[in-house]
Every structure is written in C-alpha cells, then in structure tokens.
Amino acid sequence: MLSRRRMIASGAATLAGAALSKQLAVAQNAPPPASGPAVGGFTPVVTPDGSTAPFKLVDGVKVFHLVAGPCKREFAPGLVVDCWGWNGRTPGPTIEVVEGDRVRIYVTNNLPEGTTIHWHGVLLPCGMDGVAGLTQKPIPPGETWKYEFDVRQHGTLMYHSHFDEMTQIAMGMMGFLIAHPKAATGPRIDRDYALFLSEWHIPAGTSKPNPLTMNEFNVLTMNSKAFPGTTPIVARTGERVRIRLANLGPMDHHPIHLHGYQFEVTGTEAGPIPPSARHRTTTVLVPVGTTRDIEFVADAPGDWALHCHMTHHMMNQMGHDFPNMTGVDARGLDKQVKPLLPGYMTMGTKGMGHMHQMDQPRNTIAMVGGDGPFSKIDMGGMFTILKVRDEIKGDGSDEKGWFGHPPGTVAGPAGEGELEGLKQLGL
Ligand SMILES: [Cu+2]
Secondary structure: OOOHHHHHHHHHHHHOOHHHHHHHHHHHHOOOOOOOOOEOOEOOOEOOOOOEOOOEEEOOEEEEEEEEEEEEEEEEOOEEEEEEEEOOEOOEEEEEEEOOOEEEEEEEEOOOOOEOOEEEOOOOOHHHOOOEOOOEOOEOOOOEEEEEEEOOOOEEEEEEOOOOHHHHHHOOOEEEEEEEOOOOOOOOOOEEEEEEEEEEOOOOOOOOOOOOOOOOOOEEEEOOEOEOOOOOEEEEOOOEEEEEEEEOOOOOOEEEEEOOOOEEEEEEOOEEOOHHHOOEEOEEEEOOOEEEEEEEEOOOOEEEEEEEOOHHHHOOOOOOOOOOOOOOOOHHHHHHHOOOOOOOOOOOEOEOOOHHHOOOOOOOOOOOOEEOOOOEEOOOEOEEEEEEEOOOOOOOOOOOOOOOOOOOOOOOOOOHHHHHHHHHHOO
C-alpha cells in the first residue's frame, strides 16, 4: 500500500513534470530581470545573482516546488564552493507572494540526510512551521512533502532548513520569502532589491564550507557572492529604492553601511515600521534571525559602496592565525617556506592593501581586490556597489560601467603651488 507520503510524492512528481522543470531551468539561467514599473500593485523584487521562484496557480493556490540538494556556487571568479541549497542554488530562489494568497510549497529532498523548511517569521498553523521533531518528522532523502498556508501578513520573511541546522545553514540552505501588501502602504518603490547576508568557513585551497566553525568564518557573502563576485545594484537618479537585507548567520550580526546616502529602516521580518518610529541613519545592524528593509531616494549619482562595516567581513579567505608581520620584509622567508608548504602566504608585510598581488592556492580568491576605474578596489567579502545613473539602459550594461565624475569632483594630488600655500598656512 502506498503511504500517504508516497502519494504526495507521486502527486508532486506529476505536478513537477517537464514543464515545471523547464521553467525552473529558465529561471536559473536567465539574467537578473531589471526592476521596473510596478506590476499588479507592486514592483517585483530583484535578487542580484539570485532568482525568483516560478509558481503555477492551481485552483486559486500558488504552487511552488523547492528541490533541496547539493549545488556548486562560484562565490567569486576562482572560488567554486560545494554548497547545499534548493533548485540548484544558494540562497534558494526568492518566493514572492501577496498578502491573502494561499500557497502550497512542495519540497523534494535530494540531500543525503533529512531536511525540513521553516518559514521564518511567517504566521501559520503550528504543523506547517517545519521544526524537525517538534512539528513534523524530517523529510527523508528522496521524498517530496508539502507545506500549505494562507499568507496573513506582508514583509521580508525568510525560509531555511530546520533539521541539522548547524550543517544545513552553514552549507547555504536559506532564502527569501517576500510577501507584498495587498494595497500600497507607502510611497511607490521603483527598485526593490533583496540581499541575503551569509558567512562561511572555507579554508584556502578547499571547496566545502566547514559547518563546525564557530568563530573562523573567512568568506562573507551577499546572495552567496563575495566581492568582486557580487553584481552591483543599479538605480536611476530620483528613483525610490528599497533594499531588503536578511541574516541567518550562523554566528555574526552585520552592520550594513551605504555610502553617499542617508536612509530609513522601514521594515523588519514583522512588516513595516510605522513612519513615526523611523529615523535616518547610514548603517543598519542586521542581527542573526532578522531582516531589515531600508529605503531612500537615489538622488546622488555615482558608484557608492554598500558593505558590512566589520572590517574582517570585507576580506576574503583571511587567515586569522598568523603573526602580525606588518613592517617585516618576509621575502626570504617566503622563498624558503614555499617548497615545503605550497599554499603558504606571509600576511601583510606592508599592510594588507597589496594582498591581491599574492600567489594563491587552488580554488582560493584574493583577500581583497576587484577591478576598479582608478585602481584595484581594496575590498572583498560582504561588499557590493550601488550604481546610480541619470540614464539606465536596463540591458545588463548598467551594472558594468563606471561613473563619469563631473570635472573637479574627484580627489587627486595637491599641486606644487598648493603645497607651498599649505606650508604658509602653517597647517
Ligand atoms: Cu558583517
């Protein structure tokens, strides 16, 4: 006799047939859609370097299919990581729904161990909460289960595994569930972006995140991309931009700082913050287990940094157990050690600003350094760029170009006369 679980599994298999697989494949390979005019009352969310989950409307229910399994993710050119995720990616595809929807989400488990999905911050029947042991058994490998609930709220929510969490979250099993309000609740949003903040321990020369780590996180990502692998976000001058930030750790909170702007924190995983409770700031702390929405009008054109302000979170594969070699000439030492330890690097004899020039072990990225319009950008990790332009083409080229600074607005060397003048000023 077929067990109930098996029957659900076969039902899902029919539903998840060729058409759905094809749709999923298309969604994964398509370039990120340009955010544009509001559709059906809201502006669709763009998950840079990510995807949006496709759905089918079946008898008024929005039906989704998530397939948990191992996947490879290139965090940045030169670093391919063996992760776990859904539908071939981490973070999982962004699930976008509207308050009032009924949703049914089939979850197929292709992992080597059990799994569940917890809908983080979602108000739902207890039995749909996805906590292994407490509200359900883990979904065994090879089976497809389903979750179904009404969306009774709006805001930036999350989903993540809730079985062997330490391993499964450390391997990448997290994603956005974004619920739009039924009717507009504030000013029209022109660009709506979602960035999932994560940290990983991937020792140099390896490809598997180490789930046992508590403190040694050395790769920090936005949507599982580390700078210079992060795709910039763009906006046209004058547009109202929302950026949704989410953090499931494992261990660290991230103060996310935007250059060139003041913004308001307008929402959390519990929905909008009342306007009377908002204040302007330039950095928002995103603690583990929460989301924060920020909003601003993009009225200052330029290439603006957006990053975690923990300085170690702006580095890639930084080793933390090295002596402080700043000021030491280690060239002779490196020559002697390298034949014995091929991956050996002496850290930062002249400071760390030149680390992008060093030799790297295989499958390892430089601690800092992406190509910039002036020189190498001395950043890595949880760092991306907000590109605000008077004209946006929307063909994928906006993310690539650099800002054309008006004459006289770029820092540069002081002239001879100025140096003399400076002396006379006594400064
Ligand atoms: Cu951080």
